[in-house]
Amino acid sequence: MNQESPSLLSLVIPVFNESEALEVFLHEVGIVFTPIEGLQLELIFVNDGSTDDTLHQLLALQQKDHRITIVDLSRNFGKESAMTAGLDIASGEAVVPIDVDLQDPLPLVLEMVKLWRKGFDVVLGRRINRDVDSWAKRTSAHWFYRIQNRISNPKLPESVGDFRLMDRKVVEALKQLPESQRFMKGLFAWIGFKTVTLDYVRTERTRGSSKFNTWKLWNFALEGITSFSTDPLRIWTYIGLMISLMSFGFALFILFKVLILGIDVPGYASLMVAITFLGGLQLVGIGILGEYLGRTYLESKRRPIYVVREIHRGTHEWI
Ligand code: UDP
Numbered sequence: 001m002n003q004e005s006p007s008l009l010s011l012v013i014p015v016f017n018e019s020e021a022l023e024v025f026l027h028e029v030g031i032v033f034t035p036i037e038g039l040q041l042e043l044i045f046v047n048d049g050s051t052d053d054t055l056h057q058l059l060a061l062q063q064k065d066h067r068i069t070i071v072d073l074s075r076n077f078g079k080e081s082a083m084t085a086g087l088d089i090a091s092g093e094a095v096v097p098i099d100v101d102l103q104d105p106l107p108l109v110l111e112m113v114k115l116w117r118k119g120f121d122v123v124l125g126r127r128i129n130r131d132v133d134s135w136a137k138r139t140s141a142h143w144f145y146r147i148q149n150r151i152s153n154p155k156l157p158e159s160v161g162d163f164r165l166m167d168r169k170v171v172e173a174l175k176q177l178p179e180s181q182r183f184m185k186g187l188f189a190w191i192g193f194k195t196v197t198l199d200y201v202r203t204e205r206t207r208g209s210s211k212f213n214t215w216k217l218w219n220f221a222l223e224g225i226t227s228f229s230t231d232p233l234r235i236w237t238y239i240g241l242m243i244s245l246m247s248f249g250f251a252l253f254i255l256f257k258v259l260i261l262g263i264d265v266p267g268y269a270s271l272m273v274a275i276t277f278l279g280g281l282q283l284v285g286i287g288i289l290g291e292y293l294g295r296t297y298l299e300s301k302r303r304p305i306y307v308v309r310e311i312h313r314g315t316h317e318w319i
């Protein structure tokens with residue numbers, strides 16, 4: 001936050017098969033970040049196991065722009081892990097994770113920097129439109145936030161993604177979180193700090209295509225909920241208690257029928273319903289237990305979050 005010497009800003013850009021989007025992104029960086037801003041820039045591209053020529057392109061671009069650092073991961077680890085790798089290596093006084101497809105507008109970064117210089121530790125980018133997303137993605141996102149925020153602590157701000165500015169001390173705090181299952185939005189929210197929100201309009205992807213399909217998003221949502229709440233586990237105690245109570249009442253009712261009104265043989269339907277209903281319920285309960293157990297298992301292995309194949313360091317200098 002030093003006003004005299006330019007502050008170092010790191011952009012962390014995870015890329016997975018983005019050869020079409022790289023040049024457009026860098027072109028835009030050149031337009032937005034002029035020396036007048038009093039900022040020194042560090043561009044950290046994390047190559048998340050791309051199978052196209054993203055890495056080659058990055059290496060070529062680095063020859064022209066020495067502010068580029070390339071972290072080449074050994075395979076595709078997913079955006080969350082790639083972002084973690086970038087945050088780990090970033091040295092800026094402020095760090096901004098950003099998508100390469102220009103869906104997170106670069107000029108907004110300058111607005112974020114202004115607020116950061118006013119003393120905020122975190123500046124969140126909140127999208128005010130969701131119309132570039134499909135109906136299914138919008139609806140599922142809405143329900144995800146409703147459920148997540150009902151049962152987990154801290155609350156996740158809605159329509160806020162990974163695009164945000166973080167002060168160095170926030171990044172350091174983030175690095176202290178040891179979990180290998182990384183649901184970044186949740187981790188970001190968990191660490192707290194003095195936060196302010198900036199609204200923006202999210203545009204269509206410039207080049208290439210989205211790397212997330214429905215199945216990936218569903219697992220992502222499960223990850224979010226199970227990482228930050230144990231309510232789905234606890235709810236079974238209550239469901240169990242309620243059903244026990246109900247069956248006790250039902251037992252009294254049957255006893256009454258048999259003892260007072262005489263034996264009544266037919267009962268196949270109610271028996272079948274009870275068996276299948278309870279069977280299904282138990283399986284769901286076991287499934288949820290399994291979900292948590294699986295995550296505990298993965299966590300207990302203590303594997304690193306990502307594996308780096310090579311780091312091609314830049315110099316922060318623009319030539
Ligand atoms: N990404 C990544 N690893 C992955 C998937 C995506 O590093 O396994 C990167 C991708 O290259 C992009 C950013 O994450 O820079 C956001 O991805 P995308 O635009 O596909 O997501 P969407 O905007 O559709 O949610």
Ligand code: MG
Nearest residue numbers: 099101103205
């Ligand atoms: Mg995108």
